[in-house]
Amino acid sequence: MTVRVLIADDQQLVRAGVRMLCETAADLEVVGEATGGADAVRLAARTGPDVILMDLRMPGTDGIQAAQQILAARPATRIVALTTFDDDENLYRALQAGMCGFLVKDSHPTQLLDAIHRAADGDPVFSPDVLRRVIGTALTNRPPTTSTPRGPELTPREREVLALLADGLPNAEIGARLNMGVTTVKTHVTNLMAKTGADNRVRLAVHGLRTLG
Numbered sequence: 001m002t003v004r005v006l007i008a009d010d011q012q013l014v015r016a017g018v019r020m021l022c023e024t025a026a027d028l029e030v031v032g033e034a035t036g037g038a039d040a041v042r043l044a045a046r047t048g049p050d051v052i053l054m055d056l057r058m059p060g061t062d063g064i065q066a067a068q069q070i071l072a073a074r075p076a077t078r079i080v081a082l083t084t085f086d087d088d089e090n091l092y093r094a095l096q097a098g099m100c101g102f103l104v105k106d107s108h109p110t111q112l113l114d115a116i117h118r119a120a121d122g123d124p125v126f127s128p129d130v131l132r133r134v135i136g137t138a139l140t141n142r143p144p145t146t147s148t149p150r151g152p153e154l155t156p157r158e159r160e161v162l163a164l165l166a167d168g169l170p171n172a173e174i175g176a177r178l179n180m181g182v183t184t185v186k187t188h189v190t191n192l193m194a195k196t197g198a199d200n201r202v203r204l205a206v207h208g209l210r211t212l213g
Contacts, residue, residue, distance in 0.1 A: 003120040006049035008040035010058040037061030044070045056083045071098040078119040101125030114170045128168030161188040166208030
């Protein structure tokens with residue numbers, strides 16, 4: 001299956017770099033490059049992308065406003081913030097706008113490619129440090145419990161994968177750490193979600209911190 005990608009950034013060099021990176025993956029197709037938020041809204045309507053990589057700070061209509069307009073018209077579109085600014089204000093504004101992920105522009109190329117694929121698959125995607133902050137907020141805001149929750153029985157390998165995932169690592173890095181292919185990592189993550197009842201990567205990571213920590 002080919003994933004259709006739209007790049008929205010007012011810096012030509014950033015757009016060119018992301019396009020070149022996407023072109024290294026046979027299953028990614030860049031269907032357009034938007035120079036601003038209004039342009040992103042127009043191109044999204046015309047090209048129907050599966051995933052949009054959206055800069056947040058652009059002149060005129062910014063990335064937050066563009067995401068809201070695009071999702072109002074095409075709710076199934078997966079929009080990932082790709083920004084220089086990873087402060088909490090931008091993070092939570094992006095999530096409130098309906099974006100499914102948040103990456104900083106200095107992310108490793110393999111991490112960005114993995115994020116596009118995971119976004120297309122319906123998973124939330126975050127830079128590792130951003131994911132830790134989201135998980136930390138979830139843990140801080142959880143209701144108090146009188147005992148440590150007991151998790152399902154996991155294999156030793158599943159526990160290793162879960163521990164690295166809870167630390168915010170993407171599939172490619174988990175595979176490198178454990179000497180296994182990305183496809184095998186994805187299989188373990190799918191199995192972990194089924195065993196724990198977590199319906200996305202963030203909830204699975206929170207479960208890992210609660211039960212393995």
